[in-house]
Amino acid sequence: MTVQPCSVDAAIIGGGFYGSAIASYLAKARGMRRVILLEREAQLMTRASYHNxxxxxxxxxxxxxxxxxxxxxxxLPRFVQDWPQAIQRDFIKIYAIARRNSKVTARQFERFCHEIGATIKPAQAGLKQLFEPRLIEDVFLVEEYAFDSTQLAKWAVKALADAGVKICYSTRALAVSCLPGGKGLLVATRSQSGATASISCRYVFNCTYSGLNQLSGDFSGTLTGLKQEITEMALVQVPGVLEEMGITVMDGPFFSMMPFPARGLHTLSHVRYTPHFSWQDKQGIDPYHRLDQYERATRVDRMVRDAGRYLPAILEAKYVDSLFEVKTVLIKNEGDDGRPILFEKHATLPGCYSVLGGKIDNIYDVLEKLETEELDISPD
Structure with missing residues (x-):
């Protein structure tokens, strides 16, 4: 079954946080009246925006x-101000520095925090006692927050409705091509029921995260090299003494535990055990298919056992579940662990952009980029 083609100002592919925020921005800030958002899942923000x-x-x-x-x-302060309903503040935020195998010493970390203007102070003796002193050099209190992705999804549904953005759920974008004469772009889609359709538009924003290079047609892929990782974020119920805490051990093959507001649990991640395997991203290797075929055998025992050497109380954590997802990173930043945005304007597809953010707050970097773009919304 083929659906009658439609014409819009902009088509956003991917209904995660970035795609939703960009769609809202285009409609509200740039005055685009006809914006459509294509999401392959049945709801917004159920993939990478949730599984982190x-x-x-x-x-x-x-x-x-x-x-x-x-x-x-x-x-951070902008994000907290714009999405207060999604922010969890009421927990103790701790960063601890390992004595061995860390790429930063306690003194260097403290100096770095002062350089960027981040709040840092020594942890009280009672908190320091939670850590193994032979392995931990120092412990600091910092200012950091957690977010509830389910609250962000509720915001997105309402904001997009208010802005008049049409959402097509359970719809996958297959290809992006140039219209004859260079008069715009054509997006080919297929719904879960198998119905195909085409959308003509001035602009396409490819916000599919792990799926950035899975479009065909005239789309030749991103110029920037991407690495895909199948990752496991363990969800645990921590013992009472750790319940109101978020703890990160820096900066090497260590671990982090954070409140996960969407489930009322804590995530546990480990630099060594969270990534299960990786590959260089390219067209023709579908990351979603690889994830679907993966056996998803948890490594939580190894995470807990290693974390317990530094933080003995975590050995009492109870495993509940794991969030498996494909994580996408820029190959050029593997050495410094930086997380800049990817914002590519495709030369051979005028009006087509690929967007990737490494962190939730990167959305402002994307919006600042968009502010500099001359987007034509004049009538055809």
Missing amino acids: QARVHNGYHYPRSFTTAFRSRVN
């Missing part, structure tokens, strides 16, 4: 990438 550690970064995580750290410092 739910951390609103404030820079602490990136001592080897000053730019990423500084942008987090700038973006």
